[in-house]
Amino acid sequence: MGDAVEDRLAARLASLRGERGWSLEFLADRSGVSRSTLSRLERGEVSPTTALLGRVCGAYGMTQSRLLAEVESEPAAALIRAADQPVWRDEAAGFTRRAVSPPHAGLRAEMIEGVLGPGADVAYDRPTVEGLEQHVWILDGTLELTGGDTTYGLATGDCLRFRLWSATRFRNLTASPVRYAIVQVPP
Incomplete structure (x- = not known):
């Protein structure tokens, strides 16, 4: 930012x-x-x-x-060009987040692109919104995603759908970045 x-x-x-x-x-x-x-x-x-x-x-x-x-964008538009999509980086965690979908106060679904660098590990101890529906689609690489007590190994092309009710963890256990899309819909 x-x-x-x-x-x-x-x-x-x-x-x-x-x-x-x-x-x-x-x-x-x-x-x-x-x-x-x-x-x-x-x-x-x-x-x-x-x-x-x-x-x-x-x-x-x-x-x-x-x-x-x-805080990142201008008033809602139907189209947001790739060059104008806000990117936020957490250098310490090795995480980059791109807001892909144009923000709109009246619409609920959001699309985000995430990139985890080699060895990156990002854990959330609780959901930001309980019951938030998430679809995680792996675009390139492999990701270990833990939701509650269940851990999933996801590879290129895999898509996991779940609701956030507890802690989650995104880990890249490889030497290459993993790139994924998240579509989230608040309850």
């Missing part, structure tokens, strides 16, 4: 808390993220990791895609 997007993200995180009338302590309890980290996020002093952003979004009952769309 660019500096302007990071600034808008920080401001949006602060406004979400303010809109709900939540204290930092309440949000910390709800998200499992420390008050000091939340405060630094809202002031734009730190960039959130994928996992951290997932926990905060979960506290607000919204997907990461929806939050990032609010």
Whole structure:
């Protein structure tokens, strides 16, 4: 994300808390993220990791895609060219996320492209939105995806459909990147 997007993200995180009338302590309890980290996020002093952003979004009952769309893009359009699709990187985790579908407040489905670098491991300790329907389609490479107590080995062309009710983990156990598409539909 660019500096302007990071600034808008920080401001949006602060406004979400303010809109709900939540204290930092309440949000910390709800998200499992420390008050000091939340405060630094809202002031734009730190960039959130994928996992951290997932926990905060979960506290607000919204997907990461929806939050990032609010700060990354212009008003809704029917078409978004590849060059204009917002890309967000979590360098520390080895994860890149592209918002493929144009954001629209009145539509629920979202399409995301994810790329996990070799050895990357991204874990979410809880769903951002309980019951979120996800379709994970492997475009290139292999991915180990764990949902709850079940682990799936997915290869190019495989598609897994499930609902998020518990922790998930995306792992690339290979020496090559894995590229996948996620279609998600809130309940």
